[in-house]
Amino acid sequence: MVFLFLFSCFFSAKVFCISPESVIELQWGEVVYETATYVKVPLKILITPHWKLMGPKSIGDTLSHPPEIFWKNSENISDVQVLWPAPIPWFEAKQRGQIYRHHVFAMLYVQLKDRNGGKLNIEFRGQCCGNVCKIVKETLSLPLNSYQAFQGRSWKMLLFAFLGGAILNVMPCVLPVLGLKLKGLSKVSPFLLKRTFLMTSLGIFLGFWLLALTTILLKFVFQKEVGWGIHLQNPYFLIALCLVMVISSYSLLGLFQFNIPRWTLHFVPKDYRTSLGALGSGLLAVILATPCSAPFLGPALGYFLCGTVQEILYGYTSIACGFALPYIIGFVFPIYRFLPKPGAWMVILERLIGISFLGAAIWLVWWPLRSFLSVFMQQLALGLLILMACVPLLHYFLTYRLPLLWKSILLFAFPSMAGIGLFLLPFFSQQSSQKISMQDGKIHWIPWSPALMRQSIQAGRIVFIDVTGMGCLTCMLNKQVFLHPNIQNLLAKPNMVCMRADYSTGADEITALLKSFSRAAIPFNVLISKDFPGGIVLNELLSVKEIEEVLELFKKFQPSKDLKNNKILYKKGEKNV
Structure with a gap:
């Protein structure tokens, strides 16, 4: 009989996991991975018969010691939110409170720092009452491995990144570069065309790999949160990008031409100068693409930026493949047969592209830069930029009537002073009072x-x-x-x-x-x-x-x-x- 009694006690302890000294016992439910970094974890709390667990406080309660869950000792977890079910009202001896009996399910919403998984370590604290009341503490751990749950999703996100990169080619930020390439390609001889397409593609890949390297450094070295276009939150980068567009527009509108320094001609053979220009145009296209987003691009970037170093590289490389798709097609197939022949249309297209670059520069000051400037400083920046945009008109109407000194002041000194003024505006500007509409x-x-x-x-x-x-x-x-x-x-x-x-x-x-x-x-x-x-x-x-x-x-x-x-x-x- 004694043996049977001991055996029944042991069996009960194994099934219900509640020892005679315990009042509650914690158990995990079935984990649900909503996303690669967002996990729903049910927590079941078993309560010994004839005991009750105090629930969350309600208005009018005289007895309250709400349950708490601490998780700060967890690994690779950024946040945990706990949702408690509705408790049972309890009245006794003029005392009022909220309680749970037998068992209760709490839902934990766990936010991982990245997809590398983590470990949820919790400590539960609450008050249980029977004939007496006492504070109970229990600990429990759970390994989380979201990578296996979402391993097959990587191919889908790679496809999304590729499609998003391809769509970037028709976004307003990048269209001027495509027009510029069309004009440039019409001047290239057919036997150099494939090399030009190849070098432009390499420039695009190089640009996105530099973005990937910057992202990796910010995330893993400097421990910063990163996102697409995060560099646009720097006013000096926006002004520099704006000035690059203005200078490019001056060249396209006929004020001057970019020439390679003579001392570099000894190092760059003549046959490769066109290739270097194509490489630079690919890099410029990447820089101009970063202010834009496109369908499929947001989910893909969000997925890869939460991942490892290799996944970030894969994501940016896939975007580069989509973005370079027109040039890759030009490299593989003989499309030179379909390119228009040089003619008067090239001059008209060049002028239109130059005007579009000026418009893009004004847009950068009007919208993104307004977050960093006060209203007065933004108006002053727009005024300086409009004056710089008027230089091509003044050059067209007055260049033949002015002496060389005034022509140099008009074309070089005046735009340079305006550009320096633009760079100084964020330094002297107070915190921007301009906010998004609410x-x-x-x-x-x-x-x-x-x-x-x-x-x-x-x-x-x-x-x-x-x-x-x-x-x-x-x-x-x-x-x-x-x-x-x-x-x-x-x-x-x-x-x-x-x-x-x-x-x-x-x-x-x-x-x-x-x-x-x-x-x-x-x-x-x-x-x-x-x-x-x-x-x-x-x-x-x-x-x-x-x-x-x-x-x-x-x-x-x-x-x-x-x-x-x-x-x-x-x-x-x-x-x-």
Whole structure:
């Protein structure tokens, strides 16, 4: 009999994992990898019979010691959010509180720093009451390996990166370079054409590899959050890019020509000078492409920028393959037969490209640079740039009437002084008072913050997050969708909280928000609620139909009765889109 009694005690201990000294016991549920860096981890807390666990505090409670979960000793984890189910009201001897009995399921939303996996180490602290009350502490660990769960997704993201790079060729930032290449190719003899295509492709690959190297250094050496176009958050880089466009436009409009220094002619054979120019044009195309985003590019960059050094290199190389696709086709196939012959059209095209470069320079000052300048300084910068843009007109009408001294002042001294003035403006400018618009018709946006977002979700509101920035062309198109009457009525409802974040400020919190959804570029829009804590990410180019369908899905979703009874259900609609 004694042997049977001891055997039954041992068996009970193995099944329920609760020793006579324990009051609670922790168990992990089935882990759900929503994205490569976002994991849902159910935590089951078993409570000994005749004991109760105090739940989250409610208004009017006299007894409260809410449960807490600490995770700071975890590995490669940036954030953990805990969602507790509704507790049971409890009254006894004029005391009131919220309790759990038998067992309770808590949901942990874990944000990994990258896709290299991690280890979740938690310490649970709470108050349990039976005949007496006591504080309980339990620890539990869980290894997380998101890399295996998303290993097959790498090929899809490589395809997205390739398509995004190919689409970059028709974005407004890069079109002037394509026109310039078309003009240049028409001058090249057919036997040098293949070499020109090859060198342009190499310039593109070199440019993207330099971007990859910069990204790796910032992420792994300097521990900085990185994203697509992050260098555009530096005002001096924007001004330098603006001046490069102005100087290029002067050359295209006939003010002067770029010539290789004579001392370099001894090192560069004549046959290779055209190749060096092609290499430089490829690098210039990459620099001009970085302010732009394209379909497929945001998800792909977000995926690779969360990965290892090798994955970052693979991602940028795939973008380079797509971006260099027209030149690779020209290298493989004999397309010189279809190129137009030299003629008067080349002069007209050259002038149009020069004007487009001036327009791009003005746009850089008007939109991206306004985040770093006060209103007065931005107006002064625009004035200086417009004066520089007038130099070709003055050269055209007055160059033959002016002596050599005044001509030199007009063509060199005046633009140089204006360029130096542009560089000094950010140094003397106070913090920019210009901010993104927080009003779209009836939609009142509030500044995004992690704390306010969590509070709104816990309160049962639907949160719409719009991450935008100065100078984002796609963001401007999306704003027209927000002004649509149907979207105005939907987003202005009392159950909606509309938040907007300015990516051009360079805040690490906003970059971390994008990274949590495996994104690295703007525009970015997501809808989150208590029933959809993983969020539903919208397409980069918004549509009225898409927003209506997602909000209809949120409206139809009703928390099931099992959830109220402390059972966590997993529905297909909860997964990230």
